[in-house]
Amino acid sequence: MNKLKLYVDRKSQPARALIIFCRLNGIDFEEITVDFIKRQTHSPDFIEINPMKQVPAIVHGGLKLFESNAILRYLACAFPGVPDHWYPADLSRRAKIDSVLDWHHLNLRRGATTYVQSTVLGPVLGRTNPQKASESEKIVAESLSSIETFWLKGNEKFLLGNSQPSIADLNLVSEIMQLEVLTEKDINKFLGPYRKVLQWVEDLRNATNPHFDEAHKDILGVKEKYHGLAESTIRGMLPSQM
Amino acid sequence: MNKLKLYVDRKSQPARALIIFCRLNGIDFEEITVDFIKRQTHSPDFIEINPMKQVPAIVHGGLKLFESNAILRYLACAFPGVPDHWYPADLSRRAKIDSVLDWHHLNLRRGATTYVQSTVLGPVLGRTNPQKASESEKIVAESLSSIETFWLKGNEKFLLGNSQPSIADLNLVSEIMQLEVLTEKDINKFLGPYRKVLQWVEDLRNATNPHFDEAHKDILGVKEKYHGLAESTIRGMLPSQM
Numbered sequence: 001m002n003k004l005k006l007y008v009d010r011k012s013q014p015a016r017a018l019i020i021f022c023r024l025n026g027i028d029f030e031e032i033t034v035d036f037i038k039r040q041t042h043s044p045d046f047i048e049i050n051p052m053k054q055v056p057a058i059v060h061g062g063l064k065l066f067e068s069n070a071i072l073r074y075l076a077c078a079f080p081g082v083p084d085h086w087y088p089a090d091l092s093r094r095a096k097i098d099s100v101l102d103w104h105h106l107n108l109r110r111g112a113t114t115y116v117q118s119t120v121l122g123p124v125l126g127r128t129n130p131q132k133a134s135e136s137e138k139i140v141a142e143s144l145s146s147i148e149t150f151w152l153k154g155n156e157k158f159l160l161g162n163s164q165p166s167i168a169d170l171n172l173v174s175e176i177m178q179l180e181v182l183t184e185k186d187i188n189k190f191l192g193p194y195r196k197v198l199q200w201v202e203d204l205r206n207a208t209n210p211h212f213d214e215a216h217k218d219i220l221g222v223k224e225k226y227h228g229l230a231e232s233t234i235r236g237m238l239p240s241q242m
Numbered sequence: 243m244n245k246l247k248l249y250v251d252r253k254s255q256p257a258r259a260l261i262i263f264c265r266l267n268g269i270d271f272e273e274i275t276v277d278f279i280k281r282q283t284h285s286p287d288f289i290e291i292n293p294m295k296q297v298p299a300i301v302h303g304g305l306k307l308f309e310s311n312a313i314l315r316y317l318a319c320a321f322p323g324v325p326d327h328w329y330p331a332d333l334s335r336r337a338k339i340d341s342v343l344d345w346h347h348l349n350l351r352r353g354a355t356t357y358v359q360s361t362v363l364g365p366v367l368g369r370t371n372p373q374k375a376s377e378s379e380k381i382v383a384e385s386l387s388s389i390e391t392f393w394l395k396g397n398e399k400f401l402l403g404n405s406q407p408s409i410a411d412l413n414l415v416s417e418i419m420q421l422e423v424l425t426e427k428d429i430n431k432f433l434g435p436y437r438k439v440l441q442w443v444e445d446l447r448n449a450t451n452p453h454f455d456e457a458h459k460d461i462l463g464v465k466e467k468y469h470g471l472a473e474s475t476i477r478g479m480l481p482s483q484m
Contacts, residue, residue, distance in 0.1 A: 051392050052345065063334045070340035078333050091320050092305045098312035103294065105347030131373075150293050 004029040005059040009036050010218035014068030015056040017174040023211040025082045069101045072167040085164035096160050100168040111139030112175050120181050144194050152196040157203040165207050173204045180223045187233045198238050246271040247301040251278050252460035256310030257298040259416040265453040267324045311343045314409040327406035338402050342410040353381030362423050386436050394438040399445040407449050415446045422465045429475045440480050
C-alpha cells in the first residue's frame with residue numbers, strides 16, 4: 001500500500017492531533033500542507049480529496065477520508081503497531097471513547113471554534129459579532145466544566161478514568177491548545193477555574209512529547225503574531241510552572 | 243447480561259433511530275421514556291445515566307452510554323446477529339461511515355435542530371431569533387446539498403454508494419424526518435430541490451418498515467398539534483406519491 005498522505009494545516013487543531021498520533025506511533029506519512037487561510041482547501045485538486053473543503057484529510061491506498069475523529073479511529077485500527085489504549089478493542093471501553101468524541105463536536109469544538117473566530121479572526125477581517133462571542137463563551141465554559149467534573153473526576157491522568165491516553169484525549173486537548181491564540185485575559189477566564197483540565201493538558205503533553213511541542217510551534221507563532229507572546233499561556237497557568 | 247435498557251423520547255430524532263435499529267435487528271430491549279419537555283432528563287436518576295441530560299442513553303450490563311452515534315456503533319458490534327452492512331467490519335468501509343456520522347454533528351444536525359428550535363419551539367415559548375433562524379436555514383440547505391450531490395451521487399439507494407443501509411443512513415434520515423414539524427412551506431423550501439434525498443428517505447423507510455412508521459407516530463402527532471396535519475409532508479413530495 002502507498003505511504004499514508006496527511007493533508008493538513010498545522011494551524012488546525014485536529015490536523016495537529018493527527019500529526020502527533022502518527023509520529024508517536026511510528027506511522028510513516030507524507031505531510032502535505034493545505035493552507036486554509038490561502039483557501040487552498042478550495043482548490044479543485046483538494047476538493048477531489050475532501051469535497052467539504054476542510055483539513056485534515058488523508059489518502060491511504062484507495063481510501064480518501066476526512067473528519068478527524070474518523071481518521072484517528074481508522075489509523076488506530078489499520079496500523080497494527082498502535083497500542084490498544086488509543087482506541088481499545090474492548091467494546092465497552094471503545095464505546096465510552098466514541099461517546100466523548102461524538103459529544104465534542106457540538107460542545108467544546110463548536111464553542112471554541114466560534115469563540116476564536118468571533119474574537120480573533122473576525123475583528124481582523126472587520127467582522128464582529130458580540131452575540132456569537134457571548135453564546136460561544138457560554139458553550140466553552142460549560143464544556144470545560146463537564147470535562148473537569150465528569151470525565152476527569154477520578155484520580156487517573158486521562159479522560160474516563162484511564163491511566164493512558166486515548167484518541168479522545170488527543171483530539172480534545174488539541175482543541176484546548178487552540179485557545180492559545182486568545183488574549184491572556186480570555187485564557188485565564190476560561191481555564192483558570194479548571195485545575196484538572198490544566199493538569200490533563202500537561203499530562204497529555206508529557207505523554208506525547210517531543211511530538212506535542214513540535215506540532216504546536218505554528219500555533220504559538222500565530223499567538224506571537226497577534227499578541228507578541230510566543231510562550232504558552234496555558235502551561236504557565238499550572239501551579240508547578242509558576 | 244441484563245436486558246438492554248433504552249432511555250428515549252420518541253420526539254427525539256436519534257432516539258427513534260435506536261428504536262428502529264433494535265426492532266429491525268431483533269435486539270430485545272426495555273423502552274424507558276424520559277420526556278425532555280417535562281425536564282425528566284434533569285432528574286437525579288437520569289443524570290446518573292447521562293450527566294449531559296439528554297436522550298437517548300442506554301444501560302447494558304455495567305455500561306452506561308450516551309451519544310447516539312456511539313450507541314449505534316456499540317449495538318452493531320455487541321449484538322452478533324446484526325448484519326455487517328449496518329457498520330462493516332472492513333476498516334475502509336467503516337471509516338467512511340464514521341466520516342458521515344462525524345460530519346453530521348456540525349452540519350445537518352446543528353442546522354436542523356437550531357432551525358426547528360428557532361421557528362417552532364421558540365415562538366411557542368415567546369422567544370424568536372430571526373438571525374439564528376436565517377443562519378441555521380443556510381446550514382440545513384448546504385447540508386442537504388452535500389448529501390444529494392456527494393453522498394448520494396451514484397445509482398445505489400443508500401449513502402456512500404451502498405446498496406444496503408448503514409447506521410449513518412438511519413441517523414441522518416431520522417434527522418430529516420424531524421423537519422416534519424415545520425410548516426409545509428418550509429418543508430418544500432428545504433427538500434423540494436433534492437429529489438435524491440426524498441427518494442433516499444423513502445428507501446430507508448421501505449428497508450426498515452414497519453418499525454420506521456411505528457417509531458415516527460409520535461412526531462407526526464407533534465406535527466398534527468402544531469399544523470393540524472398528521473400525514474407526512476415529506477412522503478407526499480415524492481413524485482410516485484403524488
